[in-house]
Amino acid sequence: MLCEKCNTREATVLIREIINGNATERHLCGQCAQENGIGALFDADSAFGRLLSGILGKSLTGTARQEDEADDITCPCCGMTYGEFVKESRFGCSECYDTFGLLIQDNIKKLQGSDRHVGKHPKNFTPIRAAVPHEAERQMSAREELEILSERQREAILEEDYEEAAALRDRIRAIREKLEGGL
């Protein structure tokens, strides 16, 4: 199916909106979605809560039943439920990211155009992984990482993303060398 707007590129994004009970669907390509639908989401910081509720729960994802189930997921640290989070469009504490992370990562990507941080790390920040684990665990986790990276490399090659594949190959090589070096 071609994009409704430009009629040239393949439609890859489905935008489903429910306004006053009337559902509309638009099939757009990534670029047109970025320029129109998704781009517009950024426009209204002031009315952000409402919009975010729209993206996060009520109009774009799942059936009503699934939403109800997700609504009850509660952050063990601050007691915020997913329902409250969607309604208020804000996190209650750092742990909310762990609690709701899986539910929201696609939506954050829609909102931000990315789902991965690339900027500054806090001074003295040590990734949780880097906390010195038991020797056997460390070997294990490096092997696991190797498996994951190899899988991603295979996918990258299938998708003909050779740049990504090459980057993964280098990472795999580095880990192998580390393992063989007896570190």
Next chain:
Amino acid sequence: MMWYEENNGDSQIAVASRIRLDRNFRDYRFPERMEKEERSSLTDDLMRRLSGTDFGDGRSFRSIRLDNISRPEREALAERMLIGKSCLEHSEGGGLYLSRDEAVSITVNSVSHIRLQISRSGMDFRSLWGAIDRLDDKVAGFYPYAFDEKFGYRTTYPTNVGTGMKAFLVLHLPLLDSVEKFPEIMDEMGRYGLRLTPAFGKNREQCGNLYVLMNRKTLGVSEHDIMDIMENVAGQLISQEKSMRENSVKHHRLHTEDLCYKAYGTLRYARLMPWKTAMTLLSKLRLGQEEGVISFERYCCIYELMTGIQRYSLEERYHKSYESEEELDHARAEYLKEKLPRLKEDGGDSEET
């Protein structure tokens, strides 16, 4: 000296730049979810830590508890962009650590545990980043930040997640603003992950041709990516505005002078000055000053005047609260009369280098 007076900022289309960082601490609930006492004691603790920190920039600071000052005083701080609008409603237990020149403002326990902000006149994101980066490193030593490698800084709102950074640039665009296609240019900013909106939260007719360019995206772009794209897009806006100005001043100099002098006359002698009129006229004056069409006998910062004529800034200055629009418009006229220096009679040409 206040931050906006440095740098001879009034000579440029880029009026002021500002960088803001939102940071939360890992081991505390975000401010909105905190119990009153917990919030208050964390604020005390953070304010103590802030005043015990040497930021190495030679600035002196003052500590303000936002619930110890009145609503109009908070409104005046918000008008000067020193605290966010959210601090007006939810000030309980919040604090502000503010440098004397108002260039550095650190809001404690409002939207985030810590919101750092630095302002500077003109466009100078690199030096702003250098300064705020150092500040951030100091604050990171208070308690561990809420951060993970995937989402970056775990901010209260998903709109800030990632770098937690918003960069702002105030631009004076009187000629571009008069072009029919300007709204399209504003919309166009979305393509670059940016937003261009009227400054002072007013609509286009009331903003004195002052616009704010800011980044929307905070995730998947580094701090330097954000500054690069801001500088790039701002550069294009500035060069378009500049070429239109050159043309206008060159071919219609008398007309431009006439507009500036008329604006000055009205601003100086009016007895009632509504917001919209004041902003429109101050914009003309600023244009004249930027292009060397007029010049003042002593230094005059038009941006300061534009900030100062807002309701709560006037109320704060004259220790009054204005019940009617007429009282407010009168106070605005008085303020402008007081602040505007005399013009040099023969225009600014001879003074320009």
